[in-house]
Amino acid sequence: MADHVDEHVPSPRAAPAGRGDVRADHPRWRSHRRARGPVLRLAGCNLTCVWCDTAFSWDPARKDPARPPTTVTVDEVLRRLDPRAAAPDAVAPVVRRIVITGGEPLLQTDALAGVCQRLHQLGWVLEVETSGSLSPGPLTMIVDRFNVSPKLTHSGVAEGARLRWPVLNEFAALPHATFKFVARTVRDLDEAGAILARLDPAVDASRVMVMAEGTDASEVLGRSRELLEPWPLVVGA
């Protein structure tokens, strides 16, 4: 099991962490609690999407001075999330569901597996968000759900880097993996459809969702309306 977490913001093209290291970004992960549980955001990404809304987690030029990088041991991560990791008689957290995201968390699968294995033993539900460009490796059967978001042309990332078909097919074969496409225009939906059509095995529509791209609520709502325009909803019909 990995023994510590380095919280810092590496270069976007930095090599993946070796065994024994997990690079996480900011203390945000410990304070960013939602009703459904905490978020663990890991630093570093193998892609460089032009519209990335979490570039602070991988781009040193855009790091957030209010959330400076720190280094935390894996034991400390576990202790902060669930006191039972250090003291079996401690009271369990009410919410035991976590979203692990980034950056690209699968850059650090070996070390992350140690965190996930222990949380799994403690009864946590584990969700991992990924671009689907890296294999889940040892996380495959530990994680309860993978949210896979293949990047489209508008990300500005070269196709060979963002669409790695053997890896996408690996996720397609996992019943606990869902696919999410970030779209700007209706044309993007065609591109997403072409990706889905090429997956082997095929992915059922119930495992696919679309999200409008945007960095604030009005932008997301505006784009959502444009994306839905060709398919007007009839309420109460």
Ligand code: SF4
């Ligand atoms: S894959 Fe995600 S974290 Fe990485 S650059 Fe793209 S949007 Fe940002």
